[in-house]
Amino acid sequence: MWNTDPKDQKPEYPYCFGKLNTVFPLGDDGLRHTPESCMVCRYKTECLREALKKTDGIKVREEKLERAYTAGMVGFLERWSRKKELYRQKQQREKSAEKEKGES
Secondary structure, three states, X not given: OOOOOOOOOOOOOOOOOOOHHHHOOEOOOOOEOOOHHHHOOOOHHHHHHHHHHOHHHHHHHHHHHHHHHHXXXXXXXXXXXXXXXXXXXXXXXXXXXXXXXXXX
């Protein structure tokens, strides 16, 4: 017998779901903006969170760190420390992604 419970069914996401450069592209001003087409989507929050969980999400955090450093909100050592941590996270995510591909 089939399980027809809606809670157990996986929702069908749009083609752009979780794609950082589509749902949170870099604008002309050097900042990231959510496009108008995403504002009406019912999955917009979940989609953006998923995009930021991926390796590209670390790029967003690096951009934010660079803006803070340029504005004088973060000193050299703190910037260095955070960049080092972001690099480690990126390596770890890439390694786990390779591991998942190997299991598939």
